[in-house]
Amino acid sequence: MAIFDGEISKLESALDRSSKVQDVISHNIANANTPGFVAMKFDDVLGKAVERMDNPKVNLEQELAALSENGLAYSSYTKMLITKLNTLRTVVKMGKS
Amino acid sequence: MGLNQAFDISVSAIEANRLALEAINSNIANISTTRSIDGGPYHRRFVVFEEQPLRFDQLLQSAQNKLETNAGGVHAKMTQDDIAPFEKVYNPGHPDADPSGYVTMPNVNLAKEMVDLVEKSKLYEANITAFNATKKMVTDTLSIQ
Numbered sequence: 549m550a551i552f553d554g555e556i557s558k559l560e561s562a563l564d565r566s567s568k569v570q571d572v573i574s575h576n577i578a579n580a581n582t583p584g585f586v587a588m589k590f591d592d593v594l595g596k597a598v599e600r601m602d603n604p605k606v607n608l609e610q611e612l613a614a615l616s617e618n619g620l621a622y623s624s625y626t627k628m629l630i631t632k633l634n635t636l637r638t639v640v641k642m643g644k645s
Numbered sequence: 646m647g648l649n650q651a652f653d654i655s656v657s658a659i660e661a662n663r664l665a666l667e668a669i670n671s672n673i674a675n676i677s678t679t680r681s682i683d684g685g686p687y688h689r690r691f692v693v694f695e696e697q698p699l700r701f702d703q704l705l706q707s708a709q710n711k712l713e714t715n716a717g718g719v720h721a722k723m724t725q726d727d728i729a730p731f732e733k734v735y736n737p738g739h740p741d742a743d744p745s746g747y748v749t750m751p752n753v754n755l756a757k758e759m760v761d762l763v764e765k766s767k768l769y770e771a772n773i774t775a776f777n778a779t780k781k782m783v784t785d786t787l788s789i790q
Contacts, residue, residue, distance in 0.1 A: 563786070568701065570648065570779055571699065572699065574655050574717070574718075574772075574776075575717040577655070577658065577771050577774075578655065578657060578658030578718050578719045578772060579694070579719050580768055581662075581764070581765075582696050611771075612774060619781055622785060626785040626789055629789055633789070
């Protein structure tokens with residue numbers, strides 16, 4: 549039975565991606581006033597930050613919105629992980645009694 | 646963990662903006678200073694922001710102590726304005742007046758400083774918001790059990 553299916557590792561990589569996105573957003577906000585700085589975005593294929601060519605100037609409102617969105621996504625991943633672990637815990641306890 | 650890097654990035658920007666605010670405070674305080682440490686009128690100070698490159702591969706290298714940590718963010722350097730012209734004010738009674746009665750005043754423009762002050766304090770706040778968002782993420786991580 550697939551109790552330990554790939555779900556936990558999928559959530560783990562989602563959390564990892566989210567924390568890298570957080571780095572990129574923090575970096576953009578940090579450099580909002582740096583001359584010549586080109587705003588960055590996280591590239592899922594390359595797994596790293598790349599320069600954003602469509603909108604090179606940092607848009608502070610956009611970045612702050614992305615910041616909240618990323619925070620909420622991170623929260624939901626942790627909640628899903630907690631739920632998954634609780635399910636497993638229940639299964640383990642049922643086997644005990 | 647990746648989130649520590651996000652903290653460092655936000656902290657570097659908070660520091661940089663604080664330095665910029667210090668420069669503005671110094672400019673406003675010295676708006677009429679005709680005797681600076683170097684002699685002559687006070688030169689307007691400002692901060693130059695410099696991007697610290699953000700690279701994910703450096704995380705591994707810094708963990709191996711091969712490279713100093715250079716993980717994104719911004720670096721600020723205080724510098725002074727030597728190009729903007731000084732304003733000459735006619736005030737013959739002033740001890741620093743030249744033979745024709747003009748006093749050379751600092752190259753500080755109060756309106757510009759006030760605009761900069763608002764801009765930098767808003768950026769300071771934006772970076773604190775980013776820091777708090779990262780803090781919330783770490784708290785969420787700690788709730789996994």
